Amino acid sequence: MSGLQARLIEIYNRLLGHFGSRHWWPAKTDFEVIVGAILTQNVAWRNVEKAILNLEAQGLLDPQQLVDAPLELVEEAVRPTRYYRQKAQRLRGFCEFLIREYQGDLGKLFSLEIEELRAELLALKGIGQETADSIILYAARKPIFVVDAYTRRIFYRLGLLPENAAYDEMQNLFMRHLPPDTKLYNEYHALIDGLGNNLCANKKPGCEECPLVEICVYHKNESE
Ligand code: SF4
Incomplete structure (x- = not known):
C-alpha cells in the first residue's frame, strides 16, 4: 500500500467512524x-x-x-x-x-x-x-469518484491538494490511489460532503469536533 493510499484510507475510516454510513444517494429510483x-x-x-x-x-x-x-x-x-x-x-x-x-x-x-x-x-x-x-x-453504480468544492476545501486543508485544484486533479487523487470500488467511492464522497456540510465550513470550521483534527495541516497551522 502506498503512503498516499494509506492516508486516504485513514481519512475514510476516521470519517466513517464519526458519521457512520451516509446511505447516499437518497432516491427511490x-x-x-x-x-x-x-x-x-x-x-x-x-x-x-x-x-x-x-x-x-x-x-x-x-x-x-x-x-x-x-x-x-x-x-x-x-x-x-x-x-x-x-x-x-x-x-x-x-x-x-x-x-x-x-x-x-x-x-x-x-x-x-x-x-x-x-x-x-x-x-x-x-x-x-x-x-x-x-x-x-x-x-449507474459504476466506480468513478465524484469530487466537489467540499473535496477541494477539505483536502487542501489536509495538505493533500493545492488550494485551487481542478476537478480532474482532485478526482485523480482518489482514483489513482484507491481501488475502483463503487461502494467505497459512494461512501467516501458522501462522507466528505457530510464533513463539509457539518463541520469543515469555509469560515470558522468546527475543528474541535472533527475526526480529522489530529492529521489536519490547516488546524495545526491555525493553532500555532
Ligand atoms: S480539522 Fe478543521 S479544518 Fe481540518 S478538516 Fe477538520 S474541520 Fe476542516
Whole structure:
C-alpha cells in the first residue's frame, strides 16, 4: 500500500467512524438520482427534495411524462431550486436524449463503459463533470469518484491538494490511489460532503469536533 493510499484510507475510516454510513444517494429510483443530480447544482439539497416531491406529485418522475408535460408545469415543480427555468430545460433535454438514443431505457444507457457513458452525459447541455460523475456513480453504480468544492476545501486543508485544484486533479487523487470500488467511492464522497456540510465550513470550521483534527495541516497551522 502506498503512503498516499494509506492516508486516504485513514481519512475514510476516521470519517466513517464519526458519521457512520451516509446511505447516499437518497432516491427511490435511478431516474430520481439523475433528476436530483441535475437539480442540485448551486442549491441546497433541501430545495431539491421539495422539487422532487413536486415532480412526484405531478407524475413527472418519468422520462416520457416529463417530455410530454407542458414545460411550465415542469418549471413550476422545480421552482424551489435556483435557475429553475434552466433546470427544467436540462431535465427535459436529458429525457429527450434518453428516449431518442436509448428508447427511454436507463439500463441501455448504463450498459456503456464508464468513459463512453461519461462522454455521452458531458455532451448534454448543462451536465458538467460533477453531475455526470454523480449519475455514473450513484445511478449507474459504476466506480468513478465524484469530487466537489467540499473535496477541494477539505483536502487542501489536509495538505493533500493545492488550494485551487481542478476537478480532474482532485478526482485523480482518489482514483489513482484507491481501488475502483463503487461502494467505497459512494461512501467516501458522501462522507466528505457530510464533513463539509457539518463541520469543515469555509469560515470558522468546527475543528474541535472533527475526526480529522489530529492529521489536519490547516488546524495545526491555525493553532500555532
Ligand atoms: S480539522 Fe478543521 S479544518 Fe481540518 S478538516 Fe477538520 S474541520 Fe476542516
